[in-house]
Amino acid sequence: MTHQWTIGFDADDTLWQNEQFFRLSQTRFAEMLDDYVESDHLMERLIAAERRNLGHYGFGIKGFTLSTIETAIEVTRGRVPTKVIAELIEMGREMLRHPIELLPAARESLEHLSGRAEIVLITKGDLLDQERKLAQSGLGDYFDAIEIVSDKTPEVYQRIFARHDTARSMMVGNSLKSDVVPALAIGAWGVHVPHELTWEYEHAEEPTTHPRYRSIPSLSELPALIEDI
Amino acid sequence: MTHQWTIGFDADDTLWQNEQFFRLSQTRFAEMLDDYVESDHLMERLIAAERRNLGHYGFGIKGFTLSTIETAIEVTRGRVPTKVIAELIEMGREMLRHPIELLPAARESLEHLSGRAEIVLITKGDLLDQERKLAQSGLGDYFDAIEIVSDKTPEVYQRIFARHDTARSMMVGNSLKSDVVPALAIGAWGVHVPHELTWEYEHAEEPTTHPRYRSIPSLSELPALIEDI
Numbered sequence: 001m002t003h004q005w006t007i008g009f010d011a012d013d014t015l016w017q018n019e020q021f022f023r024l025s026q027t028r029f030a031e032m033l034d035d036y037v038e039s040d041h042l043m044e045r046l047i048a049a050e051r052r053n054l055g056h057y058g059f060g061i062k063g064f065t066l067s068t069i070e071t072a073i074e075v076t077r078g079r080v081p082t083k084v085i086a087e088l089i090e091m092g093r094e095m096l097r098h099p100i101e102l103l104p105a106a107r108e109s110l111e112h113l114s115g116r117a118e119i120v121l122i123t124k125g126d127l128l129d130q131e132r133k134l135a136q137s138g139l140g141d142y143f144d145a146i147e148i149v150s151d152k153t154p155e156v157y158q159r160i161f162a163r164h165d166t167a168r169s170m171m172v173g174n175s176l177k178s179d180v181v182p183a184l185a186i187g188a189w190g191v192h193v194p195h196e197l198t199w200e201y202e203h204a205e206e207p208t209t210h211p212r213y214r215s216i217p218s219l220s221e222l223p224a225l226i227e228d229i
Numbered sequence: 230m231t232h233q234w235t236i237g238f239d240a241d242d243t244l245w246q247n248e249q250f251f252r253l254s255q256t257r258f259a260e261m262l263d264d265y266v267e268s269d270h271l272m273e274r275l276i277a278a279e280r281r282n283l284g285h286y287g288f289g290i291k292g293f294t295l296s297t298i299e300t301a302i303e304v305t306r307g308r309v310p311t312k313v314i315a316e317l318i319e320m321g322r323e324m325l326r327h328p329i330e331l332l333p334a335a336r337e338s339l340e341h342l343s344g345r346a347e348i349v350l351i352t353k354g355d356l357l358d359q360e361r362k363l364a365q366s367g368l369g370d371y372f373d374a375i376e377i378v379s380d381k382t383p384e385v386y387q388r389i390f391a392r393h394d395t396a397r398s399m400m401v402g403n404s405l406k407s408d409v410v411p412a413l414a415i416g417a418w419g420v421h422v423p424h425e426l427t428w429e430y431e432h433a434e435e436p437t438t439h440p441r442y443r444s445i446p447s448l449s450e451l452p453a454l455i456e457d458i
Contacts, residue, residue, distance in 0.1 A: 056325045058357030062291040069298065070318050073311045082307040085314060089299050096285045127356050128287030128379040150357040 005226060006164040007113060008147075008157070008183070010173025011123035011130065014219075015106040016137055019197040021098050022064065025091055029068055032084050036076045046071045047200065058150050060126035065092030096129055100136040103195075105220035110142040112223045120145045120160060122171065124152055124178070152178040154185040161188055172222060177204035184210055189229070193219055234455060235393040236342060237376075237386070237412070239402025240352035240359065243448075244335040245366055248426040250327050251293065254320055258297050261313050265305040275300045276429065287379050289355030294321030325358055329365040332424075334449035339371040341452045349374045349389060351400065353381055353407070381407040383414040390417055401451060406433035413439055418458070422448055 012018035026046070030039040049067040057063025068088045072080045113119060121143045123130050130148045134140050149156050152175075161169040170189035173179025180190035181204050190207070192215040207213045214225055241247035255275070259268040266274075278296040286292025297317045301309045342348055350372045352359050359377045363369050378385050381404075390398040399418035402408025409419035410433050419436070421444040436442045443454055 078311040
C-alpha cells in the first residue's frame with residue numbers, strides 16, 4: 001500500500017448508524033397516523049413522496065420531514081390534526097440532534113489508513129447535519145478532505161478523484177447504488193460494506209463479476225484488502 | 230491587478246436576486262393566515278422561529294418552509310387548516326423552482342476578473358438549491374472553485390483563503406454580517422455591495438473606518454476598485 005491510494009469513505013451507515021433513526025421515525029410516523037391509514041399503505045405513500053420530492057429537496061432530514069407532513073395530509077385527506085404535524089416537525093428536529101453511534105472498526109480502519117493514503121469523506125444529505133455528525137464522530141482529523149455533495153454521481157466522483165489516479169482511487173460504502181456503481185463507472189474501485197439496514201432507494205444490482213468490485217463484511221478487513229490489490 | 234488576488238463572491242442578492250422571493254413568500258404567508266393573526270405579529274413570530282431553528286436547519290428554503298408551518302400552527306393555536314399547510318409546502322417548492330434573475334453587472338464583472346484573479350463562489354443555503362441556481366445562472370465557468378458552506382464564519386473564510394495570501398484575498402457581497410465582517414476579521418478585504426432587500430438576520434454595523442473595507446453601489450465598480458488597491 002502506498003501513498004498513491006485515494007480512499008473515499010461514505011459516512012451514513014458506513015462509519016456511523018443512520019438508517020436506524022429513519023426507521024424509528026417511520027415507525028413513530030405510522031403510529032401517529034394509525035387511526036387513519038394502514039402502516040403498509042402509509043409507507044408506500046411516504047416513499048413515493050420522498051422520491052417525487054428528491055429533485056426539489058435533495059437528500060436529508062429536512063426534506064424527509066417535509067415529505068412526512070405532505071404524506072400525513074394526503075393520506076388523511078386533510079383530516080390529520082395539526083398537533084400531529086407539530087409532532088412531525090419535532091420528530092425531524094430530534095433526528096437532527098440524534099447522537100452519533102460509530103460502526104464497528106470505523107475508527108480503527110481510518111486510523112490504520114491515515115497517513116498511508118489520501119482519505120476523503122464523501123457524503124450526501126443536509127450540509128449542516130453532515131457537518132454536525134462529522135464533528136460529533138470525532139473522526140474529522142483522519143480526513144484529508146471533506147466532500148458533502150448533493151448526489152453521488154459518476155461526475156461527482158470524477159471531480160473528487162480527478163486530482164489523483166482513478167485506478168488507484170477507491171470508494172467504500174454501504175450503498176451499491178451511490179458508493180459502488182458510480183465509482184466503478186469512472187474507473188475507480190468500489191468496495192461494498194453491507195449494512196443490515198439500507199434505504200430502499202440505495203439498492204442496485206451487485207456487480208459481482210466486476211474486476212474492481214469487492215465486498216467485505218466489516219471495515220476491519222479494508223486495510224488487508226488494499227494490501228492485496 | 231495580478232493573479233495573486235483571490236476574490237470570493239457571495240451569490241444570493243450579490244450575483245442574483247434572492248430575498249425578493251422570500252419577501253413574496255412572506256406576503257403570501259401573511260395572506261394565508263390573515264383570518265387568524267395580524268401581519269406584523271405573524272412576521273415577528275416567523276423571524277423568531279427562523280432564528281430558533283437556525284442551529285438545527287441551517288440556512289435555506291427547506292428550513293424556512295418548516296418554520297412557516299411551525300409558526301402557522303403556533304399562532305393559530307392549532308386551528309390552521311391542513312389545506313394551508315399543504316399550500317405552505319407547495320410555496321416552498323415553488324421557491325426551490327424560482328428562475329434566476331442576475332443582478333446588474335454580475336456577469337460583466339466576473340467576465341472582467343476571470344483569468345486575472347482566482348475567483349471563488351462562497352454561498353450558504355441548501356446544497357442542491359445553491360447548485361441549481363448556479364447551474365441556471367450560467368455563471369459557473371467563471372469560478373475556479375465553488376464553496377457551498379453551512380455558515381460564513383471567520384474559520385470558513387480562513388479555510389477557503391488559506392491557500393492564498395489573505396492580504397490579497399477579498400470577499401464581495403451584500404451582507405455586512407456574513408460577507409464583510411468575518412472576511413475583515415481574518416485579514417482579508419471586505420467589499421459591500423448593498424442590496425435594497427437584505428434579510429434582517431444579515432445586518433451588522435458598517436465598519437466604515439476599517440482600512441480594508443470598501444463599499445460600492447454596483448458590481449460594475451469592482452474591477453476599478455481592485456485596480457486602485
